Amino acid sequence: MxxxxxxxxxxxxxxxxxxxxxxxxxxxxxxxxxxxxxxxxxxxxxxxxxxxxxxxxxxxxxxxxxxxxxxxxxxxxxxxxxxxxxxxxxxxxxxxxxxxxxxxxxxxxxxxxxxxxxxxxxxxxxxxxxxxxxxxxxxxxxxxxxxxxxxxxxxxxxxxxxxxxxxxxxxxxxxxxxxxxxxxxxxxxxxxxxxxxxxxxxxxxxxxxxxxxxxxxxxxxxxxxxxxEVMRSTVRLEATMPLARLTLGDLAAFEPGQVIELEENAQLNARLSARDKTLFVCEFGKLGQNYTVRISHPHDAGQDFIDGLMPG
CATH class of the missing domain: 3.40.1550.10 (CheC-like)
Incomplete structure (x- = not known):
């Protein structure tokens, strides 16, 4: 050789x-x-x-x-x-x-x-x-x-x-x-x-x-x-849960220590997102001492837009 x-x-x-x-x-x-x-x-x-x-x-x-x-x-x-x-x-x-x-x-x-x-x-x-x-x-x-x-x-x-x-x-x-x-x-x-x-x-x-x-x-x-290479890159995941629809007057009246009530189905509509882009709709829960989110279905941006047009 x-x-x-x-x-x-x-x-x-x-x-x-x-x-x-x-x-x-x-x-x-x-x-x-x-x-x-x-x-x-x-x-x-x-x-x-x-x-x-x-x-x-x-x-x-x-x-x-x-x-x-x-x-x-x-x-x-x-x-x-x-x-x-x-x-x-x-x-x-x-x-x-x-x-x-x-x-x-x-x-x-x-x-x-x-x-x-x-x-x-x-x-x-x-x-x-x-x-x-x-x-x-x-x-x-x-x-x-x-x-x-x-x-x-x-x-x-x-x-x-x-x-x-x-x-x-x-x-x-x-x-x-x-x-x-x-x-x-x-x-x-x-x-x-x-x-x-x-x-x-x-x-x-x-x-x-x-x-x-x-x-x-x-x-x-x-x-x-x-x-x-792309699949090996890391992203930060964030899970958020919706609260309630309030008027700006209600929001301005908030005080420290005030308790905010969650919507009835809020636990079932947690959103999993990365870099400000919603990826999945999830269910919020708890496993042992840890809080969890279970993926329900992929996020539908079109349906989300239509829902936003509906009156609260």
Missing amino acids: TSPASPSESRALILERLVGDSGEAAQVIGVGRGMAERALPLLQKALAAELGAPVTVDLQVVEVGRVPEARSRAGDAFALTVVSSPTSADAMTLVMDAHAVAVMVSALFGGDPDQPVAPIERDLSQIEADVATTVFQEIATALNGSGKRSLDLRLPVPKAMSGNEARRRVLRDGAAVRIVYGLSTSSDSGTLTVMIPQRLLLSSRSGEAITGENGETTEFDWRARFSE
Whole structure:
């Protein structure tokens, strides 16, 4: 792996290794899911042509995680490869569990799709590793994309590792998106896990989450871009309860110590507001030693205006 070209890149690499270069989880998952779903029909078609047998591919999981977690759920026997790109030595990590390898080998060599495949409980053979490499190649090609959205992977993929080599392979820690595909026949199934570092995913694909079809930013796109930051901002909530309608003469006659009677339904018409904007109509109450308000329904400004026109 080459050294960063500048001190700023060196600092960025050190920070990424310490804490992981990550983005907002919702945005990362959204971009990852979009990429995974677009690749699904291409992958299904490519594997059908390669195997000549019916194998179903389905998208099971898209979530955030860490790169070393790629093999955490693969069991003792699995196939692994790491694909690089010009900007990253670990642009994509692919892991196929033993069940998926057995399904693909059975399909490739004409096994009966209605019969369960024999489980693999040992290190993979050379033929099994070659089959895994073929599947990894189709997966990487489908996810790589093209044009501005391309991950720019260096293909073909390296030969799949298995056994001690795969278990001892050091995977550089970092925040990633975890994509899990299911590979199945009518009688058996397995999983294939893809880990893509978030630093690479966000730099190559984040634009599709904030621009329209013609490259123009829309109102929805800006909302998606800033929503996470806005939702983390804090506001002060205030609950108020209506008293009574009085004349200015009655108000001027108030004296210290005077008790003001609440309206009959005042307790049921508390208003919850933030920054001088009424949000909800609430019911005032008490729970133990604490006073509470229970939300009844959202505030209807239009109805409130109409009610204000009615004589008191």
